[in-house]
Amino acid sequence: MASNSIIRLPINKVDGFEITSADDALAIEEPLEIRLEYGPNNNRQVKNISVTMRTPGNDDELATGFLFTEGIIKSMGDVMGIGHTFIACAENKENVIQVSLNENATPHLQNTDRNFYTTSSCGVCGKGSINAIRTVSTFNTTDDINRINSEVLYHLPDVLRQHQTVFEDTGGIHASALFTNAGELLLVREDVGRHNALDKLIGAAITENWLPLNNHVLMLSGRASFELVQKAAMAGINIIAAVGAPSSLAVQLANEFNITLIGFLRGKRFNIYTAAHRILLPTYEITC
């Protein structure tokens, strides 16, 4: 992934009284337009769905994950093909990707334009946003089988960090990782946009036919926002662990969906915001 995700530029480094020339690695940020082709064979249509500022790499997963987590497609069974569409451009970048649906697939285009926030009966309020997501979710996040041991949790940030290849070079990128509940790393995806990193991850999991991800743990390199918990809920994820803080609406959504939400996972410490029953803590018998 790293090859087309990083650019090296000459910069000046200042350290106290010294200034030196150096090469610095930067995470690439470029726009990606996601197009959807759909309809009967005798009347195909193409619609521009979204433009997102992303780090190039895994664009097919990003497009798949975005369309799924926004509720526009229901599964890979809807998808006939995905490919970059080259545009006339001096830089000739691969900045348009088109997802072609089978002729029988019906995209749920009422879910575009961030209608999650506006179609609900309650207009724009946190509760309305949460109710709107409930209506488009495919998977149940309320099952009570998934468990993770706190000792397993402590290792996840280190494992994630070791596999953040672009972060290692640039210090400027978000990551999402998928682990089994035994702590085995399955996938890592990186992007300048945290929502893109998660869309890539979920897109990869869809391609592998792994959904629902209900025996897994989603690890986030930064903070947990409403949008990230919403995307996780769409994939059936019921344990989320973040290195940073959650927002109020992220906690509210996790609570309503019975998703275990962990924040500030650092060293041997973490906060459990919701659904604490999925965390197994070591028990010690006093034997004096």
Place this chain on the structure above:
Amino acid sequence: MASNSIIRLPINKVDGFEITSADDALAIEEPLEIRLEYGPNNNRQVKNISVTMRTPGNDDELATGFLFTEGIIKSMGDVMGIGHTFIACAENKENVIQVSLNENATPHLQNTDRNFYTTSSCGVCGKGSINAIRTVSTFNTTDDINRINSEVLYHLPDVLRQHQTVFEDTGGIHASALFTNAGELLLVREDVGRHNALDKLIGAAITENWLPLNNHVLMLSGRASFELVQKAAMAGINIIAAVGAPSSLAVQLANEFNITLIGFLRGKRFNIYTAAHRILLPTYEITC
């Protein structure tokens, strides 16, 4: 600001083998719909411009700053009034804000729908995005008067941190701050969304009639993305200092606009990515 920006919730804290109940402060995240009212008095229209997930507080500045940095309004002279519009909602949140323009003001609505990325001749590529911004910018960022001493720069992150009231309590929020080039703090704004924090800051500066901000330094608590540099350019800002890393497109945009972009400002170290001539380093004569 902190009073309606923070919520306290009961959580479980795990520290090694111990689990304890505690109250935790979370940054509030709620949707805000920005509406624009415009047109002649006998034919007023209302258009929904955007829904953003934001931390409540300074909503009027957020709306003003957003409309300005997106190129939809040109100055406060366009604005007749700003106010929350209450909606029928069980939670009765102040989540809709309406900006009313004078009847002679013409909003540039072709700039909505993120057309920055799509109206340029080059479609979606970094260069196209940059060219599109050039066409809507009001202020010149290429003047060569503004200077800042490196010794002044070193203090800015500490001063910002001391004034981040919501971060202090929650650890989960972004900040933007405006300093003079002598290091005097003028404004700090915080939000769960880094673009919102900057829109609030620029909105406040517009209200004070301070634009263009060309004798100032913009300090960012995190990374510098394309979107943040774009918003800064719209306000005439020509020195940006970030605690975190910039993206490739942020550097490209800063370079094209002759904006000084500093990253990784920590302790007495920083990287200068563009327009290094605005940074004054101490010179020492060897007098042995």
